[in-house]
Amino acid sequence: MIKLERVYRTYMMGGQPLHALNDVSETIEAGDYVAVMGPSGSGKSTLLNIMGCLDRPSSGSYRLEGQDVGALSDAELSQIRRHKLGFVFQTFHLVPRLSAAENVAFPMVFAGVPRAERLERVGVALEAVGLRQRAEHRPSELSGGECQRVAIARATVMRPRVLLADEPTGNLDSVAGRQVMEVIEHMNAEGLTLVVVTHDPAIASRAERVVVMADGRIERRVTGADLANRAPAIVVPEAAR
Amino acid sequence: MRPADLVHFASTALVRHRLRSLLSLLGVAIGVAAVVMLTALGEGARRYVTGQFASLGSNLVILIPGKNETTGSFPGVGGVPNDLTLEDARALERGMRQLSALAPVLIGNETVAHRERRRQVVVLGSTHELLRIRGLSMASGRFLPPGDIARGGQVIVLGAKVEDELFPNQNAIGRVVRIGDWRMRVIGVLEARGTQVGLNMDDLVLVPVATGMRMFNRTSLFRILLKTTTYSDVDGTCPRAVAILTERHDEEDVTCITQESIVSSLSSILTVLTLALGGVAAISLSVAGIGIMNLMLVSVSERTAEVGLLKAVGAGNPQILAVFLVEAILLATGGGLLGLLFGWAAVRALVMTFPAFPASAPLWATAAAFGLSVLIGAIFGVLPARRAARLDPVAALAGR
Numbered sequence: 001m002i003k004l005e006r007v008y009r010t011y012m013m014g015g016q017p018l019h020a021l022n023d024v025s026e027t028i029e030a031g032d033y034v035a036v037m038g039p040s041g042s043g044k045s046t047l048l049n050i051m052g053c054l055d056r057p058s059s060g061s062y063r064l065e066g067q068d069v070g071a072l073s074d075a076e077l078s079q080i081r082r083h084k085l086g087f088v089f090q091t092f093h094l095v096p097r098l099s100a101a102e103n104v105a106f107p108m109v110f111a112g113v114p115r116a117e118r119l120e121r122v123g124v125a126l127e128a129v130g131l132r133q134r135a136e137h138r139p140s141e142l143s144g145g146e147c148q149r150v151a152i153a154r155a156t157v158m159r160p161r162v163l164l165a166d167e168p169t170g171n172l173d174s175v176a177g178r179q180v181m182e183v184i185e186h187m188n189a190e191g192l193t194l195v196v197v198t199h200d201p202a203i204a205s206r207a208e209r210v211v212v213m214a215d216g217r218i219e220r221r222v223t224g225a226d227l228a229n230r231a232p233a234i235v236v237p238e239a240a241r
Numbered sequence: 242m243r244p245a246d247l248v249h250f251a252s253t254a255l256v257r258h259r260l261r262s263l264l265s266l267l268g269v270a271i272g273v274a275a276v277v278m279l280t281a282l283g284e285g286a287r288r289y290v291t292g293q294f295a296s297l298g299s300n301l302v303i304l305i306p307g308k309n310e311t312t313g314s315f316p317g318v319g320g321v322p323n324d325l326t327l328e329d330a331r332a333l334e335r336g337m338r339q340l341s342a343l344a345p346v347l348i349g350n351e352t353v354a355h356r357e358r359r360r361q362v363v364v365l366g367s368t369h370e371l372l373r374i375r376g377l378s379m380a381s382g383r384f385l386p387p388g389d390i391a392r393g394g395q396v397i398v399l400g401a402k403v404e405d406e407l408f409p410n411q412n413a414i415g416r417v418v419r420i421g422d423w424r425m426r427v428i429g430v431l432e433a434r435g436t437q438v439g440l441n442m443d444d445l446v447l448v449p450v451a452t453g454m455r456m457f458n459r460t461s462l463f464r465i466l467l468k469t470t471t472y473s474d475v476d477g478t479c480p481r482a483v484a485i486l487t488e489r490h491d492e493e494d495v496t497c498i499t500q501e502s503i504v505s506s507l508s509s510i511l512t513v514l515t516l517a518l519g520g521v522a523a524i525s526l527s528v529a530g531i532g533i534m535n536l537m538l539v540s541v542s543e544r545t546a547e548v549g550l551l552k553a554v555g556a557g558n559p560q561i562l563a564v565f566l567v568e569a570i571l572l573a574t575g576g577g578l579l580g581l582l583f584g585w586a587a588v589r590a591l592v593m594t595f596p597a598f599p600a601s602a603p604l605w606a607t608a609a610a611f612g613l614s615v616l617i618g619a620i621f622g623v624l625p626a627r628r629a630a631r632l633d634p635v636a637a638l639a640g641r
């Protein structure tokens with residue numbers, strides 16, 4: 001599904017090259033549930049942006065479902081984001097002036113899906129996150145957990161192959177956070193490939209596989225169960241911040 | 242993305258910031274209303290002036306002493322080699338068959354007095370035929386008597402205002418007034434009709450042209466007015482009249498202009514004026530365009546994260562450009578419609594206040610003002626929209 005080979009992402013900072021990603025190789029199969037862990041600045045968000053086709057590798061190759069993404073134009077990348085990828089953000093990124101239903105319909109509007117079909121699919125997507133009865137509410141009238149579930153409905157309404165979540169529980173309390181994780185894990189159980197970026201070992205340990213990053217490199221790979229048992233030994237101290 | 246969805250999505254953003262959208266919209270509305278109002282004034286002036294001339298009839302031909310190449314410029318300027326005399330007028334009367342009327346005209350200034358009341362007035366010397374040529378009508382009495390144009394007579398016709406001033410609440414007919422050293426009997430009073438082609442027909446007196454020439458000690462007429470029987474005769478009239486007079490004078494020394502040529506040249510001058518007024522007003526529209534651009538730039542920078550989201554859900558750069566461009570065009574279009582409404586209401590109010598002034602915005606100006614407002618929305622919307630479309634997705638999502 002996702003195959004990264006020797007990927008670098010380099011920024012120039014004051015004339016000095018800064019490797020946000022430094023020789024990262026990783027393969028994620030269809031239906032996988034992978035957590036990416038690491039302290040801030042370790043490159044985990046950059047990795048997610050590259051997997052999400054929001055950013056391009058400086059060097060190395062990225063193949064998504066066998067397609068070499070690095071060679072594609074901006075327009076082609078936006079097609080891939082539209083049809084194959086779904087994003088969930090720490091800050092939800094809901095459009096405040098639109099209702100929950102309109103937020104969910106958002107990607108379909110830009111994909112040119114007819115109105116009748118949109119209404120039907122919005123209903124299904126909101127049902128899947130348990131918010132059908134909140135469809136007409138604005139984000140300001142919803143709790144944080146509800147907002148994130150609306151965002152998940154929006155991310156999955158185009159039936160993507162991969163769901164990329166960047167600190168999905170970062171702005172939520174533990175109860176709401178657990179609810180959100182249960183919703184996306186349920187979708188994973190039905191075959192959706194799931195990549196979650198987090199600095200929280202409790203969230204990361206729910207995944208089948210955990211990739212631990214530091215300084216732009218993949219430092220180690222462990223299973224979620226391993227992480228749950230020996231978290232202090234695996235997570236470098238500053239990562240716990 | 243469907244057009245209806247595009248418009249709906251763009252309008253949600255505008256509705257969100259009602260006040261500032263409304264203010265930008267108002268800027269456009271004022272510009273469009275200004276174009277409508279100013280061109281309505283220009284067009285009103287054109288209609289008023291051409292209407293004044295047209296009231297004299299379109300089959301009028303005017304002969305002026307002196308040769309002038311171009312029609313429409315100020316007539317009679319330059320040397321006058323030969324007088325235009327009453328004999329010339331008679332020759333034209335004899336030589337031209339398709340004339341319905343001919344009137345020699347002399348113009349002067351003199352004091353008219355009745356007892357201790359006196360008044361400085363314009364004195365027109367002419368003949369019976371002027372009544373028909375100028376389309377005058379009598380309030381009482383009769384006009385200058387018909388007959389040989391060279392025969393004078395100490396009779397006078399008063400304009401409505403002159404009568405009113407000299408004979409307040411009295412019947413003027415049959416009374417004697419003095420003009421300079423002359424004593425003249427009042428035979429008629431004109432019906433009030435106001436200013437006609439720059440001449441206040443109420444504040445003048447009319448005397449037989451032969452008397453007038455003696456009164457002012459003139460040898461030349463001011464001009465000769467000819468009226469053809471039908472409109473189609475107008476074209477041939479000038480060459481024929483000029484030929485007759487050239488033969489008499491041994492040189493071509495008269496200028497012949499048609500009413501038609503005056504009207505059309507005035508009309509084109511005033512159309513240019515209308516255009517200029519519209520152009521000035523259109524400048525205010527471009528200022529409104531800058532207002533729109535400013536609003537859209539603010540909007541784009543406030544909604545950076547939203548642009549990031551648009552990119553994340555797979556909206557292409559052309560779609561993002563379209564979203565913001567449609568927003569700007571919606572603003573401009575709304576402003577344009579509002580401006581048409583304002584302008585229309587203002588013109589209506591003007592017409593109701595001054596019914597004599599035929600103000601009316603020409604259709605071309607209304608259409609151009611509205612079209613221009615939409616165009617300005619598009620032009621000034623492009624820069625902000627392009628700025629939005631070119632944002633880097635990662636930076637935009639981070640709100641940077």
